[in-house]
Amino acid sequence: MTAMRKYLLALMCLQLPVLAHAERPSPASVAAPVNQPERYARRCQSQASQRTVKPQGTMLWGTRRSWDTEKVADERSSVLVSVGLEPLQSADGQVKALQLEGGRLVPASITALAPRAPTGTGIIGTVLQGTASDGKPVEVAICGAEPSPEDPGMVWYRIEAWNAVAQDWENPCVALNRVPDPRALALSGVWDASGAHHDVPGKFTFACENGALTKCVNWGYKPWARRDGQALADFHQACTRMARADYCGNGRSHTHEDTALDIYDRLGVLARTTESSAGWELALASFEAAWAPDGATCLARTRDGRALETILRECPNRFRTGAALDLGEGDRCTVSRADASPTTALLRNQSYGREGP
Structure with missing residues (x-):
């Protein structure tokens, strides 16, 4: 180089992120709850222009700190810090769990010894159970999978998370002007608020494109x-x-x-x-x-x-x-x-x- x-x-x-999102509803105007069948039917749909918040320092995960833009959140908070490989909330009927193979998510039935299936086979549309930094659950949908041109064993994922404030699916990754629709990498284990990595069986991290976790991979x-x-x-x-x-x-x-x-x-x-x-x-x-x-x-x-x-x-x-x-x-x-x-x-x-x- x-x-x-x-x-x-x-x-x-x-x-540092320079963002441009529209105003988020205040807690007093939280949208009415959406039932589960309707919620899953709405995942991975085209979205309106992304909402913005003001720059708030450097990021570890590359995710938004809070769904509530009126809340001042610590730089060590995130709407999504970990994701479970199972159980799946919604998926292809033949896919019961996922596994992480290097930088690539695959159905658990596909092993390293088996022929590689096309990228994203069986997992697009899958809804996984994630967790925010405050410990609250958050559902995450896999909406797309794009192999890295530099490393086919590494896949960029387009993800959406359920925003309980707006009652809508949104990309949890912070957008920059130069990366208006950021993707995420799947990295093994989880990172806590101190920035320390932990190997947690059955857990992985969706590291967004503009965060330090992904920068270091790049x-x-x-x-x-x-x-x-x-x-x-x-x-x-x-x-x-x-x-x-x-x-x-x-x-x-x-x-x-x-x-x-x-x-x-x-x-x-x-x-x-x-x-x-x-x-x-x-x-x-x-x-x-x-x-x-x-x-x-x-x-x-x-x-x-x-x-x-x-x-x-x-x-x-x-x-x-x-x-x-x-x-x-x-x-x-x-x-x-x-x-x-x-x-x-x-x-x-x-x-x-x-x-x-």
Whole structure:
């Protein structure tokens, strides 16, 4: 990957959402309940233009925080955080459950040894039981399946979730101007509010196109894949921390819109940029942090310009101050983890220094 292409990818994928939805009814004007047969009959129909909310920071899942636009929701909340592979709420009569095969959902009767069925066979129109971050159930319909041109084993899904406020099916993924109809990837396990991944039998995550979970897959860190014999799951998890500048590993992001990054790792999935280009000026960039699956292992500075002391207060006893630590190649840490060696980090990144609060 050229320096220019990698820069543009990081720049494009780390933008905060700029959304344009119509007004959502307030809780006082919640639509009348719709019975189940009518509800399922209305799934996967063409929708009117998407409703918008204002930008509310970087996203982990890439989903809306709440169906109620009048509610101020925490960045660690979501209308959909996990989905069950069974039981199916509505499906083809011969499909009783689904299974996740790499980055692809298939009927449970289809195994890796069997001939591959056409993408989406038997699952389009299926309604699954999902869960929101507040623990409430939410139904999710699979409305389309599109194989990735770069990796046929990975499928992009078009999904809708039942919005109990509006009593209608809606795409739960946050739309950007450049991605007005975002899709989702199916990733094994679930991520909690702190951004930590958990392997939960029978559960998976619909990771929307504009969230950090999917961005890191697009950058090459496919959690189901291996490189040089090493699983990439931990690299993907570390990438989600890096993408959102989640230094403390608590699910809090510390980044701004249009932040350019240079990302490099110990396996060479992404390599350090060594030449300036029209979109990346080496002289303006400097080392920011090294990353493990549970957050930063050391920092030189913050991405959004806030003082390091604010991070030390956010997660007390996590980092220690003292002599600078040299990681090599010009990467020097100002503070480092008290419980982990910075040399064990899987990823590192550079960014432009910027003044902030």
